[in-house]
């Protein structure tokens with residue numbers, strides 16, 4: 001526990017990586033995100049929790065502009081990464097997404113080989129100048145995702161042939177291969193068994209050394225285990241945001257308390 | 266009278282449905298727990314009546330004619346039919362039938378008039394019998410079904426058994442039809458191969474399907490080597506596929522990913538209309554527009570171009586195949602999970618990169634299957650090539666020359682007066698058999714490929 005506190009103190013001294021002000025999201029007539037302000041610290045794990053349908057995924061997708069791919073979705077407000085407005089006209093969402101990687105709820109490796117899955121991002125962004133460099137990037141990414149030892153002998157086997165947990169780590173490797181600064185994870189363990197979940201959680205803890213991680217989770221234990229900061233969403237609003245320890249030990253808002261004690265589902 | 270039989274059956278089965286349903290509901294209202302809901306009790310009675318009685322009526326209608334005829338012919342005065350050939354007997358029967366139908370020519374013999382009268386009577390009797398039998402059967406089944414109703418009776422299982430029996434019957438009909446078609450084709454092919462050796466048919470390089478009209482005609486024996494014909498088919502198919510695949514795929518990709526909603530809303534139905542154009546109309550287009558255009562263009566370059574080029578026929582055929590391939594590709598692309606596309610976009614892939622590098626490869630099984638089915642269609646396509654391709658077998662790979670196809674030859678061999686005992690006519694069946702085998706192999710191949718990719722990427 002003392003260790004954790006030490007880390008948390010560290011985090012507070014970190015700079016702000018992502019800052020959102022007055023974010024509103026509409027899907028047609030549905031008001032999915034209502035005026036959310038939040039500051040996410042660099043090199044830390046921030047967890048979004050809340051009952052399903054409260055807008056966690058929606059807010060997460062604002063950060064890499066994946067909402068742009070949904071026709072009826074409109075995003076308003078101000079989101080900055082390192083002080084740059086990511087909804088500014090000068091920002092190309094395609095390049096933004098190379099800087100802000102994403103891992104989805106269900107592992108979604110491409111129907112390609114393990115190698116090609118990881119190499120795909122670097123290839124389209126021209127990050128490797130030679131085959132050797134590409135090999136290095138692939139190996140480094142797979143190591144970072146803690147799956148290198150399991151797949152190093154079958155890099156050219158289809159990625160879809162791996163187990164669920166391995167597929168998810170492959171997707172993490174794929175996301176870190178473009179050398180992003182931020183990693184967004186939308187319930188990355190909800191399709192996995194407990195052992196695979198434990199492996200991913202351990203991995204997330206190491207990813208914090210290099211990346212700013214934002215993770216959506218429906219498991220409060222998971223939020224408590226992996227995150228330093230926690231944001232609780234309810235009905236599209238950000239109800240409470242603070243150090244994970246504080247949120248779980250003495251929540252200030254009654255809705256947060258009801259949720260973490262299991263009264264709001 | 267037949268209509269009456271059907272009406273009786275319909276009314277009786279609806280009545281049986283209502284009766285059993287009422288009875289079952291009554292039992293339930295009496296406090297007992299039914300094994301099956303009352304609707305199933307009704308359905309059970311309905312199907313139990315409808316299916317067998319329908320079979321009886323249909324069988325009756327099929328058999329009635331020949332039984333009545335046999336009785337009438339058997340009752341003719343002794344000796345009338347002795348020493349007559351089968352054809353003549355049939356002629357007499359036909360005459361009796363037309364007299365009975367009220368069409369009398371000249372002065373028929375009195376025994377024919379008597380037979381005709383008897384035929385009329387028998388027919389009426391048979392019709393009456395049909396109605397009677399239907400009514401009795403319906404009644405019997407209704408009583409039987411009503412007796413079955415009880416709380417424990419498993420009406421649902423009964424219904425399921427009858428329905429599954431019906432489905433098995435229908436698939437058996439489909440299978441037997443196929444087997445029958447193939448068998449008749451195989452039989453005629455066998456007759457052909459007794460007249461022309463298999464090796465000549467399979468490997469002969471000449472196709473001149475004539476037969477001597479007089480025995481002393483010089484050099485009139487035909488040649489039946491199918492190679493030039495199948496090569497013509499292959500050339501036209503290749504032309505069609507080479508044009509249709511890129512156009513079909515690119516239009517599918519455009520419509521799927523890039524077209525604004527309004528363009529898509531107009532273009533998709535237009536493509537579907539293209540798929541519905543009768544092939545005869547494509548044939549007109551080939552003759553009137555494409556062939557002359559190719560000829561004029563060739564002439565301007567100084568290249569001699571035949572009037573019925575493989576290029577014209579194949580080119581027009583490709584127009585027919587574009588909507589086919591495009592809709593297959595569109596389905597296959599739409600079937601790729603959204604997660605795949607999100608994964609690529611989230612890596613910073615553009616929409617074009619997403620479609621080409623991720624969605625398209627994932628959709629390949631469906632697309633390959635579609636293309637191979639298009640090949641099958643191109644090989645079997647008849648009307649366009651009858652109108653736009655040549656008639657003379659010409660062993661060449663040059664798409665600017667005139668070639669003929671398997672289907673064109675089948676049509677020309679069977680047009681006009683035909684007798685089914687000479688190699689010229691029988692050759693059509695042999696060609697048909699080969700066509701069947703080729704498309705069968707392609708289809709099996711297509712399914713194999715699709716399955717193989719599925720295993721790798723699921």
Ligand SMILES: Nc1ncnc2c1ncn2[C@@H]1O[C@H](COP(=O)(O)OP(=O)(O)O)[C@@H](O)[C@H]1O
Nearest residue numbers: 027030032051052053054055056057058059070
């Ligand atoms: N693609 C979409 N189209 C329309 N409405 C959506 C879409 N995605 C999410 N929503 C709506 O936005 C709200 C928030 O959804 P979401 O962000 O997925 O919640 P969470 O991830 O917290 O479960 C829900 O009411 C949902 O119905």
Ligand SMILES: [Mg+2]
Nearest residue numbers: 056057058186
């Ligand atoms: Mg969600």
